[in-house]
Amino acid sequence: MVDQDKQIIEQLRDEIRHHDHLYYVEDKPELNDSEYDALMRRLKELEALHPQWAVSDSPSQRVGGMRAEKFAPIVHKTPMLSLDNAFSVEELRDFHNRVVKTLGDDKPIEYIVELKFDGLGVSLTYENGTLIQGATRGDGKVGENITANIKTIGSVPLKVRTEDFPGYFEVRGEVLMNRDGFEALNRMREEAGEAPFANPRNAAAGSLRLLDAGITATRPLEIFIYSLGYVAEHKGAGFATHEETLQALKRMGFRVNEHCFLCQGIEEVVAKVEEWQTKKSDLEYDVDGLVVKVNSIASHKKLGATSKYPRWATAFKFTAEQAETRALEIICQVGRTGAVTPVAILEPVFLSGSTVSRATLHNEDEIRRKDIRAGDRVVIEKAGEIIPKVVRVILNGEGERGPAFQMPTQCPECDSSLVRPEGEVVWRCLNFSCPAQVKERLCHFASRNAMDIDHLGPAIIDQLVETGKARRFSDLYILTREDLISLERMAEKSANNLLASIAKSKQAGLARLLFGLGIRHVGQRAAVVLAQTFQTMERIRQESVEGLESVMEIGPIIARSLRAYFADEANIREIETLSRCGVELSVLQSASTEGALERVLEGKQLVLTGTLKNFTRNEAKEIISALGGRVTSSLSQKTDYLLTGTDPGSKLNKAKELGVKILEEEEFQKWTGQARDE
Numbered sequence: 162m163v164d165q166d167k168q169i170i171e172q173l174r175d176e177i178r179h180h181d182h183l184y185y186v187e188d189k190p191e192l193n194d195s196e197y198d199a200l201m202r203r204l205k206e207l208e209a210l211h212p213q214w215a216v217s218d219s220p221s222q223r224v225g226g227m228r229a230e231k232f233a234p235i236v237h238k239t240p241m242l243s244l245d246n247a248f249s250v251e252e253l254r255d256f257h258n259r260v261v262k263t264l265g266d267d268k269p270i271e272y273i274v275e276l277k278f279d280g281l282g283v284s285l286t287y288e289n290g291t292l293i294q295g296a297t298r299g300d301g302k303v304g305e306n307i308t309a310n311i312k313t314i315g316s317v318p319l320k321v322r323t324e325d326f327p328g329y330f331e332v333r334g335e336v337l338m339n340r341d342g343f344e345a346l347n348r349m350r351e352e353a354g355e356a357p358f359a360n361p362r363n364a365a366a367g368s369l370r371l372l373d374a375g376i377t378a379t380r381p382l383e384i385f386i387y388s389l390g391y392v393a394e395h396k397g398a399g400f401a402t403h404e405e406t407l408q409a410l411k412r413m414g415f416r417v418n419e420h421c422f423l424c425q426g427i428e429e430v431v432a433k434v435e436e437w438q439t440k441k442s443d444l445e446y447d448v449d450g451l452v453v454k455v456n457s458i459a460s461h462k463k464l465g466a467t468s469k470y471p472r473w474a475t476a477f478k479f480t481a482e483q484a485e486t487r488a489l490e491i492i493c494q495v496g497r498t499g500a501v502t503p504v505a506i507l508e509p510v511f512l513s514g515s516t517v518s519r520a521t522l523h524n525e526d527e528i529r530r531k532d533i534r535a536g537d538r539v540v541i542e543k544a545g546e547i548i549p550k551v552v553r554v555i556l557n558g559e560g561e562r563g564p565a566f567q568m569p570t571q572c573p574e575c576d577s578s579l580v581r582p583e584g585e586v587v588w589r590c591l592n593f594s595c596p597a598q599v600k601e602r603l604c605h606f607a608s609r610n611a612m613d614i615d616h617l618g619p620a621i622i623d624q625l626v627e628t629g630k631a632r633r634f635s636d637l638y639i640l641t642r643e644d645l646i647s648l649e650r651m652a653e654k655s656a657n658n659l660l661a662s663i664a665k666s667k668q669a670g671l672a673r674l675l676f677g678l679g680i681r682h683v684g685q686r687a688a689v690v691l692a693q694t695f696q697t698m699e700r701i702r703q704e705s706v707e708g709l710e711s712v713m714e715i716g717p718i719i720a721r722s723l724r725a726y727f728a729d730e731a732n733i734r735e736i737e738t739l740s741r742c743g744v745e746l747s748v749l750q751s752a753s754t755e756g757a758l759e760r761v762l763e764g765k766q767l768v769l770t771g772t773l774k775n776f777t778r779n780e781a782k783e784i785i786s787a788l789g790g791r792v793t794s795s796l797s798q799k800t801d802y803l804l805t806g807t808d809p810g811s812k813l814n815k816a817k818e819l820g821v822k823i824l825e826e827e828e829f830q831k832w833t834g835q836a837r838d839e
């Protein structure tokens with residue numbers, strides 16, 4: 162019986178490894194989420210029954226439960242070198258000429274051109290086929306031991322699939338975050354009142370270096386392996402070319418990037434870099450250039466390396482789109498949770514398709530590092546091509562500069578003292594009644610994705626707060642026509658419209674209300690899941706942390722935050738007041754069929770394109786989520802349906818190429834019409 166269990170454990174591990182590989186590396190999943198979860202649950206149960214058979218490469222070990230105090234240093238067995246850069250085609254040709262000269266024969270040089278991923282370099286070490294260590298590149302000589310974090314990345318094999326390298330070997334690659342994943346993570350952070358990451362690279366680096374690998378496991382990290390590192394008893398490992406090495410890495414189950422080109426001679430390389438200068442934006446992740454590597458391993462040996470970089474490779478850097486302008490002023494904004502963010506107000510300038518008039522300066526440390534001052538001329542860039550940032554100040558020695566930036570010590574809105582909690586980079590205003598926070602909270606409550614109160618925009622909220630007419634959410638529901646008419650530019654008709662929208666929002670339903678309350682870490686998705694699972698506010702309030710955590714997609718952070726929220730008497734009183742005002746605290750009757758609705762999209766991934774006639778994108782997303790599906794922003798083989806409106810754009814062709822099913826809006830409505838809260 163016990164022996165049988167051992168056999169089943171082994172079978173389950175192999176089966177899960179196989180499906181992990183299909184899902185993460187090959188992008189061709191064969192199981193749906195619940196089938197996969199069932200396998201994993203069975204494995205975990207059996208492993209819990211037989212702890213004597215625990216092994217570190219079991220697929221159940223991806224989520225590190227242990228919290229590290231700090232990362233231990235790892236000395237790399239061979240240094241992780243950097244790459245020399247070529248910033249122009251001329252510099253690329255110079256690199257080639259040096260290669261030709263050193264190799265000294267007149268055979269044409271074969272190159273491999275790869276993407277230069279803008280992430281974090283890592284080293285993975287395997288012993289007898291099992292992952293034993295993951296490390297950051299660090300300074301190239303000494304990195305940090307991040308094994309637990311690395312194990313959470315689904316596309317990292319914990320055990321390799323072939324025995325191409327016996328014994329002990331190391332592979333190297335780059336950990337990164339897709340733009341999609343980055344945007345979703347930042348949305349969640351913003352909804353939860355946390356500072357967003359500046360770009361996907363920072364998000365990947367921050368996620369990989371978290372001491373609690375349990376949190377890393379929730380972050381959408383990806384990896385591409387681009388080379389072998391140290392190999393014990395390395396006899397060239399039998400490979401004549403870099404191309405063969407990559408093939409072997411693929412066979413072993415590593416995720417090697419598909420955009421990898423064999424070029425005969427430098428002219429083909431030049432054509433590739435020119436092609437990719439524009440093509441790079443079609444990728445789902447950021448690349449900052451291409452890496453050009455001599456293909457022959459024998460030539461690597463002849464060319465050698467300096468102490469910093471190999472002479473057989475170079476990085477061709479793409480030019481980031483930049484613009485010059487003036488920072489007119491540096492202001493500090495107070496967010497919903499009191500976080501104070503410095504922002505540069507710029508002389509408007511056109512950059513990568515839009516006019517930019519502000520740029521985030523992230524935090525005090527960043528301003529200090531770059532010494533940005535009001536009045537300075539600055540170079541701005543779209544970081545990760547999404548958020549404009551100030552790259553540097555242009556000092557031309559003309560005229561006096563303004564004084565160095567000083568973070569205010571008092572809140573610019575309510576004058577209470579700001580605090581910077583130890584270990585954090587963010588200054589916060591802790592005054593819950595700070596008018597800036599009150600306004601932001603009310604704006605969030607009224608916003609489209611929350612209670613969706615039409616006509617209640619920031620200008621009116623400012624006035625309501627400043628005249629003392631609204632402070633808490635429930636105050637909105639006791640506003641009278643007279644209260645509104647006394648506001649500036651508020652005619653009788655607008656006042657009536659606004660009152661009608663406020664009244665209508667009472668029926669917004671539990672999910673929207675939960676999101677609107679602005680409970681830390683409870684984003685839109687979590688709110689929908691909580692509402693569907695528990696149906697009433699009261700049941701959520703009564704639930705234990707464990708009970709909340711047992712819900713799929715609700716992690717310990719959300720669960721603890723909910724408990725803390727409901728432990729605060731003032732919050733309970735506010736919810737009771739809302740209820741007395743007639744605000745619905747349960748899932749709506751029409752939507753309560755949500756739970757009973759056939760979840761026709763269970764486990765399915767959808768991408769939206771074109772303009773939908775009957776839904777906003779957010780409405781469509783909510784409905785899809787209520788039916789068990791997920792919306793992602795870019796197409797891949799994992800996509801099940803492309804939902805198309807009018808003017809679908811290039812995604813339609815891509816979907817056809819990938820064989821993704823096309824779902825027209827009318828068809829979608831037929832499936833889901835009942836899911837709308839009419």
Ligand code: IVH
Nearest residue numbers: 242243244275276277278282335387452471
């Ligand atoms: S090869 C000795 N290939 O770029 C060869 N590196 O500036 C060095 N990187 O630390 C590594 N994409 O983290 C290589 N396709 C690629 C790469 C790549 C990104 C990073 C890597 C390295 C840095 C060097």
